[in-house]
Amino acid sequence: MATYKAPLRDMQFVLHELLDAEKVLSTLSGYEEVSKDVLDQYLEASAQFCENEIAPLNRAADEEGCHWDNGVVTTPKGFKEAYKQFCELGFPSLDCDPAYGGQGMPKTLGFPSMEMLVSANVAWSMYPGLSHGAYSAIHAHGEQWMKDLYLPKIVDGTWSGTMCLTEPHCGTDLGLLKSKAEANGDGTFNITGTKIFISAGEHDLTDNIVHLVLARLPDSPKDIKGISLFLVPKFIPDASGKPGVRNGVSCGSIEHKMGIKANATAVLNFDGAKGWLVGEVNKGMACMFTMMNAARLGCGMQGLGLGESAYQNAVAYAKDRVQMRSLSGTKRADLPADPIIVHPDVRRMLLTGKAYTEAGRAFSTWLAMQLDIEERSTDEAIRQDAADLVALLTPIAKAFMTDNGFVVTNQAMQVYGGHGFIREWGMEQYVRDCRISQIYEGTNTIQALDLIGRKVLLDQGQKLRKFTKIVHKFCEAQAQDAQMKEFVEPLQKLMKDVGDVTMHIGMQAMMNKDEAGAAAVDYLRLVGHLVFGYFWAWMVSVALGKMESGDKKFYQAKVHTARFYFQRLMPETAALLQTLRSGSKNLMDLEEDSFIF
Template sequence: MADYQAPLRDMRFVLNEVFEVDQLWASIPRLAEAVDVDTADAILEEAGKIAAGSLAPLNREADEAGCQWQDGEVSTPEGFKEVYQLLAEGGWMGLGGNPEYGGMGMPKMLVAQFEEMMQAACMAFGLSPMLNAGACVSLDYHASEALKQKYLPNMYAGTWAGAMDLTEPHAGTDLGIIRTKAEPNDDGSYNVTGTKIFITWGEHDMAENIIHLVLAKLPDAPAGPKGISLFLVPKILVNDDGSLGERNAVTCGSIEKKMGIKASATCVMNFDGAKGWLVGELNKGLACMFTMMNYERVGVGIQGLGAAEASYQSAVAYAKERLQSRSPAGKVQPEKAADPIIVHPDVRRMLMIQRAYNEAGRAFSTYAARWLDISKYSDDDAQRTKAENMVALLTPVVKAFITDKALESAIHGQQVFGGHGYIREWGQEQLVRDIRITQIYEGTNGIQAMDLMGRKTVMNGGEFVREYIAEIEAFIAENKSTAAAEFAMALSDQLANLQQVTDAVIAKATAGNKHAIGAAAVDYLHLFGFVSYAYMWAKMAAVAGAKLDGPDADFYSAKLTTARFFYQRLLPQTRALSEQILAGGDSMMALADHQF
């Protein structure tokens, strides 16, 4: 398998040229104080070295070894503790954290690139800093000042790690039926009792303490999701002076044997009257958790993207070296027994699909991160409201569409290897296995589609979609006479179709068709995703087309070629998706249960 190298040139292109972060950051005072392009570039460079030099070499052997559980303790694969310590000492665990408590305060647009590198190098390990960051976001937004002072500095430092404890054996998507209980104590703490499953990095040996954020209900809480509260439950209790005290009643009952991400510990966590502290308001736990979810779901999209990028890099290297048959256009390397397989159209098709999806996914996740930054840091109320709307609309698409296309991309990468792609030695089968979970956790992709179609589109009459379309229309108007004109005009037709399909589903749903949202949801999310990728490619083409005569013409020429491939070979899938959506759900729901 080819050695992973961080795609720094492309990351800089997206940040500096497509989204012009220097102007954005300078326009927001809190970001202007924290970061500039030179600082960002230095961060990218160093992160790339860590990802390629320290973490990526561990990936395959860690997958083979996995985590080990014994008597409630989890040991991590060889090398994980050392890389964790390297990241902790470098301040990477608090890269996007609040500077008031020891974080570095970097914008999500930059943090997203760091996350991609970590996930590409070793997705199982990359989950740890990602979950810690998510837990910190919830605490920073919702915890009391005393809790923040007590826990955030050590979590940003990586001395302590964060974990999110939501799911129970009987309660996955429907968190309203959780059974974990929290009983109040006289000192303001709570005794938390219950079992949580699928808790990623719920137990491990990389940090000296693990801070669990646990969803639970008080005995007299309202039924359903309105009765859920969020509690901070440390593995080891923390004394008033910040030192570690005695072990809390938190134990790991077992770890799961999984299809992928085998080097991460997916834990069953038991809370037996464990001491915890309320985060936010009583019965408002889901709101506290969803503050983190926007970041985590964007992060899951980035996970898929990172692994797909690793697959692409490996597939390209293999295709350039593997000799099989001759080019249909004649011998390319007549001195050899055969030509490298990269000369064959079908291999090119697979590599171009990977490239087109990956580069669009990088731009799209960075675009979503831009809105997260504006919603968090802007002092302009109107700008912040617009950003919050866009975050709400785009988050399910980033999570689901990027990961769906990442799996497709990695399967193409595996296919390039032929039989070798099925063998563990080459690493491609691991990437396929690892990416598969990204479509399932943090809300399955079907649930993301329901969220997009239902809560983010039908419930507001398509308001968020119209805002998004208006932005893209403004871009089209600006680029009708630029190097991106060919893409802008095609994108205009796609927008008209997206609006028509959106209106049709809203009309069916508001007319009382109970299955209209569910029947359309997944196809609609994919339609929305393709149009969003088309927008990203048009933006990238607008930049690249203006720089073909410059010093890096080869890079920009490749951008335009890939943009044309996406528009000609991948974007036409929107026609079929639109027909599927407009066909409705009658045939889908027609069979009686006993007929299955």
């Protein structure tokens, strides 16, 4: 059976040695007292909970799944007890506003904690994860009475939340949604319609579920500009703030899925359910994007967390499983064959997992720090730079990290050979669970279109230049270090290639917008390698400086893994540059009726 051990040493390396989190956070309003000891204590507490409470539930919960009976959903055995302990330990309130019962800790800490939850049990982690997204949207856009009533309950975990966007006839194109809202004249609205694919849409973990629902008023525009956001509780709170009468929302069914089987993916029917407007009329998408962006970053963490778990188990198996002798001569004469970790291709698969997860951890924690800077810096220019970097890199975090996570889980299963295909070893579950992360919260193709269209071309590359300026400054600082040459030079070349091809795509798209669409997916992966390459080079520079002062084996591994990344994974960019420059004709010229079967 698969197991999980939180990678605390690497998390602490990223927080303290790479990012110098204590120093950076001390400059932000409200985080002046966040010390290294405090950060480490929270990490260790998260690790203990994840390793001991929810990781042991993972396989059994996948086998059992959720149960639906006439609208009532029951989560797998052990989930309710684990959730109660999670709340008692204060984890739901970790980075929430103290004004509503939160602990006010930085997101720089929240993201590593999220990674551990995902690694241990991704289906379980989605219940509090969706609630945190609902908290963010209400906190940012809700009226004060709404915040006062709902946020304390969401913060302490008593109530949970969802995000209700998708309908049977519209996935990505929310302009097609049919759910309607009708004003009652007293500040409330009746919401009617059907929403599908609602993660944690119905369950037995909390006393109430707060649905955030996109719907359209009768006189609103018939496209995406006519959508409003409404808060629709499962139970309408009574005068004392406790769950009162049942609202007109019910769970019609739950989906039978490839993965994340222990999370209830619900069909929700709204039949004149009472709701309250969140934000302004027809501004629902802007409000919902607060939640969607959080969810997209959460998806990226799913790719990272599942990749980490799969990698850990593949390493353990490769050290234990004996098959054949090493091509370069016997390594373990005391055994009938050598452990498979001696074989080059097994090393390739394991190093791929190590390289993608460790870079993803550094990137995501840095991105979380940018969120803290955006929210808490007292310097407006610094806040704006951080906001632009988050906007630019959120599609990378979602798509590149989930694509990589699927590669890592798939290759980790391959390390096991036939045993990886057998359920009892746990590896095929990681593959199944990871696959959805490339699809929901905006498919990875949508992320690619968002990156190239809205985040790069729309502002003539201003946000992109903010990031490449960081990379350029780093490369300049390392220019005289001979040990860094093998990392700095290819990073500089890739940065130039990204600049050149961005200009090329922009010029082509001015004549034919399909050119941007044809290049988008390859472009996102190209920029993703630039991002990961930068973080690997940065980690090497730190490791080299500490090589003789402490954990030498750990730092040597950093350098070796970076070398693997630059020599084995980053060369993918050469092919990407060629394919994305090939244009749209090879995709669009074939007549539709030639797609025959």
